[in-house]
Amino acid sequence: xxxxxxTVNGEPRRLPGPATLxxxxxxxxLDPRTVVVELNREIVRRPRLGExxxxxxxxxxxxxFVGGG
Amino acid sequence: xxxxVPETVTDAPLAIGGRSFRSRLMVGTGKYRTNEAMVRAIExxxxxxxxxxxxxxxxxxxxxxxxxxxxxxxxYFLLANTAGCYTADEAVRYARLGRxxxxxxxxxxxxxxxxxxxxxxxxGLLAAARTLVGEGFQVLAYTNDDLITALRLEDAxxxxxxxxxxxxxSGLGLVDPYGIRTIKRRLTVPxxxxxxxGTASDACLTMEQxxxxxxxxxxxxxxxxxxxxxxxxxxxxxxxxxxxxxxRMPRREIxxxxxxxxxxxx
Numbered sequence: 001x002x003x004x005x006x007t008v009n010g011e012p013r014r015l016p017g018p019a020t021l022x023x024x025x026x027x028x029x030l031d032p033r034t035v036v037v038e039l040n041r042e043i044v045r046r047p048r049l050g051e052x053x054x055x056x057x058x059x060x061x062x063x064x065f066v067g068g069g
Numbered sequence: 070x071x072x073x074v075p076e077t078v079t080d081a082p083l084a085i086g087g088r089s090f091r092s093r094l095m096v097g098t099g100k101y102r103t104n105e106a107m108v109r110a111i112e113x114x115x116x117x118x119x120x121x122x123x124x125x126x127x128x129x130x131x132x133x134x135x136x137x138x139x140x141x142x143x144x145y146f147l148l149a150n151t152a153g154c155y156t157a158d159e160a161v162r163y164a165r166l167g168r169x170x171x172x173x174x175x176x177x178x179x180x181x182x183x184x185x186x187x188x189x190x191x192x193g194l195l196a197a198a199r200t201l202v203g204e205g206f207q208v209l210a211y212t213n214d215d216l217i218t219a220l221r222l223e224d225a226x227x228x229x230x231x232x233x234x235x236x237x238x239s240g241l242g243l244v245d246p247y248g249i250r251t252i253k254r255r256l257t258v259p260x261x262x263x264x265x266x267g268t269a270s271d272a273c274l275t276m277e278q279x280x281x282x283x284x285x286x287x288x289x290x291x292x293x294x295x296x297x298x299x300x301x302x303x304x305x306x307x308x309x310x311x312x313x314x315x316x317r318m319p320r321r322e323i324x325x326x327x328x329x330x331x332x333x334x335x
Contacts, residue, residue, distance in 0.1 A: 007130065007146060009125045009128055010125070011128070012259065021232050025227065028128055028225065030126065032294030034137065034172070034213050035126055035137060035170075036123075036166050036169045036170040037168065041162075043165060045169065049250070053310055055280075061125065062125065062126045062128070063123050063124060063125055063126060063170065064126050064135040064170060065121040065122065065123060065135050065136045065147070065149065065167075065170055065171070066098075066122050066123075066124045066135060066136055067097070067098035067099040067100070067101065067107065067121065067122065067136050067154050068097060068099045068120060068121055068122025068150050068239070068286075069097030069098075069099045069100075069120055069122075069150070069152065069238075069264075069284075069285075069287065
């Protein structure tokens with residue numbers, strides 16, 4: 001069991017590895033249908049979240065729609 | 070309530086990027102005091118196109134609610150914006166995220182050039198517009214009331230050009246009717262006035278210039294009663310559009326009597 005050090009939405013996070021992006025969302029309690037995921041500045045589409053592995057030092061952005069004009 | 074439209078005046082639906090819309094009023098979802106007030110106002114406005122922003126999910130709140138918890142994408146056409154972006158690269162990144170989160174390939178493109186006035190960086194705006202059009206986006210570009218920039222945005226392939234009435238969130242109303250009329254006269258793509266409208270008369274006056282629609286947010290969100298203001302805005306947009314189509318009388322600087330001048334008593 002290793003631990004991955006990630007940066008998620010600008011903050012350091014640790015996640016038990018090996019892990020995929022889908023594992024990260026589950027760990028954070030997020031429904032994959034409600035967020036868009038960027039891994040190291042590249043968008044990862046929903047169907048690929050479960051097959052995209054995370055590596056030490058990865059930067060992840062999790063975004064959604066909020067109120068705006 | 071019935072809407073009476075005279076048979077002599079016909080209006081085509083608003084067509085943008087291959088889609089057609091009944092309402093010429095578009096509304097934002099920001100700055101409402103509560104989500105309930107936002108939903109009621111949007112319903113009362115009659116708008117179909119509703120703008121949203123792309124932001125990080127707040128990981129520390131247990132019940133961070135995105136706007137989709139309150140607005141059904143089946144009921145409204147969600148238009149993602151790139152608000153808060155100060156460079157073309159940043160705006161392109163946000164547009165791509167918005168397309169991925171969203172339900173269409175439309176984007177309301179903003180590249181802001183100045184924090185105090187929130188006026189657009191037209192150079193960055195054009196660069197981002199060209200990139201996004203190349204990637205298949207339908208770009209609705211927020212710009213100033215400068216004709217040359219508007220023409221270049223149209224040349225770049227934007228689906229609509231969105232000049233401001235006055236700065237974002239200012240509520241100053243339509244500052245330059247001449248500039249807006251000129252842009253409308255010279256462009257082929259729809260011209261949607263975005264930002265600055267404060268109250269119903271501003272919306273009506275703006276539509277009377279012949280533009281294709283208006284996008285507003287703060288005028289509703291900061292009204293004492295957002296739903297009532299939304300209804301007023303919906304009526305004003307319709308009234309202004311109808312007045313434009315009806316064709317106003319000429320302005321004269323002398324009086325002309327409305328009653329017959331003949332048949333007066335001796």
